[in-house]
Structures are given as structure tokens and as C-alpha cells.
Amino acid sequence: MDCQRAQDEILEAFDTARPADVQAAVDAHVAACASCAAFARKQRALDRHLSTMLVPPRLTPHVRAAVRERVRRERRLFWSDLLPDLVHFASCGMVMVIGLVWLPISAPVVLSLGAIGTVLTHAVLTAFHESLDAADEFAS
Amino acid sequence: MGADVQRLLHERRYDEALEAMLDLYEGKVFRMAVAMLRDAGRAEEVTQDIFVKMWRALPGYDGRASLSTWLYAIARNTCLSAVRAESYRKTSALDDVPEPSVESATPAVDWERLLSRLPDAQRHVITLFYFEERSITEVAAMLGVPEGTVKSQLHRARRALADIME
Numbered sequence: 001m002d003c004q005r006a007q008d009e010i011l012e013a014f015d016t017a018r019p020a021d022v023q024a025a026v027d028a029h030v031a032a033c034a035s036c037a038a039f040a041r042k043q044r045a046l047d048r049h050l051s052t053m054l055v056p057p058r059l060t061p062h063v064r065a066a067v068r069e070r071v072r073r074e075r076r077l078f079w080s081d082l083l084p085d086l087v088h089f090a091s092c093g094m095v096m097v098i099g100l101v102w103l104p105i106s107a108p109v110v111l112s113l114g115a116i117g118t119v120l121t122h123a124v125l126t127a128f129h130e131s132l133d134a135a136d137e138f139a140s
Numbered sequence: 141m142g143a144d145v146q147r148l149l150h151e152r153r154y155d156e157a158l159e160a161m162l163d164l165y166e167g168k169v170f171r172m173a174v175a176m177l178r179d180a181g182r183a184e185e186v187t188q189d190i191f192v193k194m195w196r197a198l199p200g201y202d203g204r205a206s207l208s209t210w211l212y213a214i215a216r217n218t219c220l221s222a223v224r225a226e227s228y229r230k231t232s233a234l235d236d237v238p239e240p241s242v243e244s245a246t247p248a249v250d251w252e253r254l255l256s257r258l259p260d261a262q263r264h265v266i267t268l269f270y271f272e273e274r275s276i277t278e279v280a281a282m283l284g285v286p287e288g289t290v291k292s293q294l295h296r297a298r299r300a301l302a303d304i305m306e
Contacts, residue, residue: 011294011295011298011299014274014294014298015269015274015276015294016276042302042305043298043302046301046302047298049251050266050270053251054267054271055271056171056271057174057180057183059166060184063184063187063188067158067188067191070188071192074195
């Protein structure tokens with residue numbers, strides 16, 4: 001076994017169990033080679049230090065509570081974002097029903113005008129919301 | 141446990157699926173964030189971000205990748221964005237960096253500084269290897285790379301650290 005192979009096997013031993021015959025060959029090489037013996041010593045010391053130093057920190061229980069709170073807040077925001085659109089479409093629907101009942105014009109015309117009105121007012125509402133969001137972002 | 145989460149997702153019980161995922165992966169995701177960000181406080185914030193992002197994405201989970209692979213991909217991307225944001229913040233605030241203190245000149249081995257001299261990929265691998273109790277398989281899954289890559293990065297890191305220590 002040459003030095004390169006011996007050092008590779010020394011490194012490998014820290015993460016993968018080595019077969020007994022390979023380990024015996026490495027041991028024999030290390031016993032006879034001062035530089036590989038020094039390499040093995042250094043790597044063992046390094047492994048000890050890293051094991052001591054790289055201990056995972058503990059997660060505080062507040063993380064889970066914070067995740068739950070953020071999810072709750074997002075859900076509320078989702079519904080509060082959706083609410084103006086729901087109110088808008090419901091109102092437009094009601095106006096169209098009233099128009100169909102009361103206006104002396106044909107139903108297809110009322111429905112077409114209602115649809116156009118709904119789309120236009122929705123575009124105006126969306127633009128208004130976006131300008132509010134932009135103003136919020138600018139302020140923060 | 142993974143099958144339980146799949147069942148919850150199939151039944152569209154996303155909040156319960158989130159809880160189950162927190163039970164399974166909260167610690168691992170946090171350790172991954174610590175390894176990548178090197179700051180436990182910041183890692184806790186990023187862990188929250190990762191699970192909130194995952195909750196948002198749960199309805200779109202298509203089951204093509206395993207849940208852990210899918211979550212680790214979200215975690216990696218979120219951590220990398222946080223690292224980029226953090227390095228930008230540090231570069232922009234160079235004037236705020238304090239002068240080195242007298243204590244920092246002590247001859248004891250400064251492991252944090254030693255590790256920081258490794259390339260990111262090697263540092264992540266070696267940190268996670270010890271955090272995850274020497275499991276190559278787990279580190280490979282977390283970082284989304286083959287086990288052979290983890291091993292070679294680990295060996296390079298060990299050689300480099302030994303050289304730096306000389």
C-alpha cells in the first residue's frame with residue numbers, strides 16, 4: 001500500500017466502516033511510515049476537535065409557535081385581500097339582477113352591459129389596490 | 141411518517157401536514173440553516189421562512205420527489221438567498237465593522253475562523269456531517285448531491301483543515 005492510498009483510507013475511515021483486511025493493511029503501513037503516522041495522528045486530533053466543536057445548537061420552541069402564527073396571519077391576509085373582490089362581484093351581480101327585473105331593455109343587453117361594467121370597475125379597483133400597495137412599500 | 145403526511149396532503153389537510161412536517165424535519169432544517177448561515181439566531185428566522193414557504197407550496201406538491209427532497213430543496217434555496225442577502229448587507233456596511241479586539245489575537249485555535257477558510261461547499265458538508273451524527277446519506281439528501289460528492293468534499297475539507305492548522 002502506498003502513502004496516497006493509505007491516507008485516503010485513513011480519511012475514509014472517519015465516515016465509512018473499513019473492511020478488516022483494509023484496516024490491517026493501513027495499520028501496517030502507518031506503523032512503518034512516519035509521515036502517514038503523523039497524518040493519521042493529525043486527522044484523529046482534527047476529528048476529535050470537530051466532534052467537540054460542531055455540536056448542533058438547540059432549536060427554541062418559539063420557532064414552531066412563530067410558524068403557526070405566520071400561517072394564521074397569512075390566511076387572514078388572504079381572506080382580507082379577497083374580500084373586496086368578493087363584495088365587488090356580489091354587488092355587480094345584484095345590480096345585474098335588479099337591471100334584468102326593472103330596466104325596460106332586453107336581458108342580453110343588460111347582461112352585456114353588466115359584464116362590461118363589472119370588468120371595468122374591477123380594473124379600476126385593482127389599479128387602486130396596487131397604488132395603495134405601492135404607497136405602502138414606498139412608506140416602509 | 142412520510143406516508144402519513146402524504147395521506148394528509150391527499151385529504152387537503154394542509155395545517156396538519158405542516159405540523160407533521162415540523163415534527164419530522166424542524167430540527168434537520170434548522171441544523172442545515174445553521175450550517176449554511178453560521179448564526180443560530182438568523183437560522184431560526186430562516187427556519188420559520190422555510191416552513192411558511194413550504195406551507196404555501198403544499199397544495200402544489202405533486203409527489204414526484206420525496207417530501208424530504210422537496211423540503212430540502214426549499215430549505216437550500218431559502219438559505220442561499222439569506223446568505224446572499226447577508227453578504228450584501230455585510231459588504232454594504234463595511235464601515236460598521238469594529239476594529240479587531242485584543243482578545244482576538246490570542247493563540248488558541250479559532251475554529252470558527254478555520255472553518256471559514258474552507259470553500260462554502262466543504263464547510264457545509266463538514267458542519268452537517270458532525271451535526272447529523274456522521275451520516276453521509278443524510279448530508280447528501282440535505283444538500284441535494286450524491287453521497288460520493290459528500291465524501292470527496294469531506295476528505296478535501298479534512299486535508300485542508302489539517303494543512304491550515306500546521
